[in-house]
Amino acid sequence: xxxxxxxxxxxxxxxxxxxxxxxxxxxxxxxxxxxxxxxxxxxxxxxxxxxxxxxxxxxxxxxxxxxxxxxxxxxxxxxxxxxxxxxxxxxxxxxxxxxxxxxxxxxxxxxxxxxxxxxxxxxxxxxxxxxxxxxxxxxxxxxxxxxxxxxxxxxxxxxxxxxxxxxxxxxxxxxxxxxxxxxxxxxxxxxxxxxxxxxxxxxxxxxxxxxxxxxxx
Numbered sequence: 001x002x003x004x005x006x007x008x009x010x011x012x013x014x015x016x017x018x019x020x021x022x023x024x025x026x027x028x029x030x031x032x033x034x035x036x037x038x039x040x041x042x043x044x045x046x047x048x049x050x051x052x053x054x055x056x057x058x059x060x061x062x063x064x065x066x067x068x069x070x071x072x073x074x075x076x077x078x079x080x081x082x083x084x085x086x087x088x089x090x091x092x093x094x095x096x097x098x099x100x101x102x103x104x105x106x107x108x109x110x111x112x113x114x115x116x117x118x119x120x121x122x123x124x125x126x127x128x129x130x131x132x133x134x135x136x137x138x139x140x141x142x143x144x145x146x147x148x149x150x151x152x153x154x155x156x157x158x159x160x161x162x163x164x165x166x167x168x169x170x171x172x173x174x175x176x177x178x179x180x181x182x183x184x185x186x187x188x189x190x191x192x193x194x195x196x197x198x199x200x201x202x203x204x205x206x207x208x209x210x211x212x213x214x215x216x217x
Contacts (some may be wrong), residue, residue: 001053002111006119008046014126015039024081053115057108065104074099142177148193149186152200174201 007151015038127135145155161169176197177183180190188196 001049002057002115003051003053003118005046005053006111006115007122008042008049010119010122010126012046012118015042034186053111053197055113055115060107061104063104064107065100068100068103069097144173146175147197147200147204148177148188150200155200156204156206172204 015035019032019035019039021033023026075121124135124139128137129135147155158174159170162172174197175189176193183190
């Protein structure tokens with residue numbers, strides 16, 4: 001179910017492109033209604049898949065956690081004893097609580113990982129059917145610039161140079177970042193990284209249009 005959700009998510013931009021190409025660009029009202037209906041069905045499908053898929057994965061998480069705790073408790077309470085042999089005081093309690101939870105979480109994380117792979121496969125097929133060179137470029141060469149950790153002036157110059165040599169075909173990906181330790185190494189406060197990236201992106205874009213931005217950071 002989670003694979004269906006991610007596949008449906010990957011199809012959303014594809015269907016939006018189809019709506020634009022086959023309905024909006026042509027002015028065909030009938031095609032517009034039909035493709036919007038298909039898009040609505042896709043949203044309904046991915047929503048239902050996530051609802052029931054996430055519920056089943058969460059249930060597997062809880063049941064595995066519960067079962068492992070019961071097994072550990074049964075071993076500790078075994079009349080034959082010996083469960084604590086070679087273990088530090090409290091170690092079995094830690095296993096019953098923390099380690100059991102980690103095993104349970106795996107029952108949720110593994111389906112989510114498989115769903116991400118499914119989304120990648122669907123996106124790859126859609127991209128390669130549209131254009132093999134462009135699809136390979138996006139799949140193998142796409143990266144993002146973490147503007148929260150880069151100098152905006154240097155980045156603006158690099159983007160301008162890339163835009164010039166590519167004759168305006170450059171695709172500039174921007175990310176905010178998630179690694180707090182890495183941000184701290186670059187002098188960035190994680191609490192304001194969103195606003196910081198917004199301002200630095202305005203500097204990069206302003207360099208292209210001579211509309212220079214002034215901000216807090």
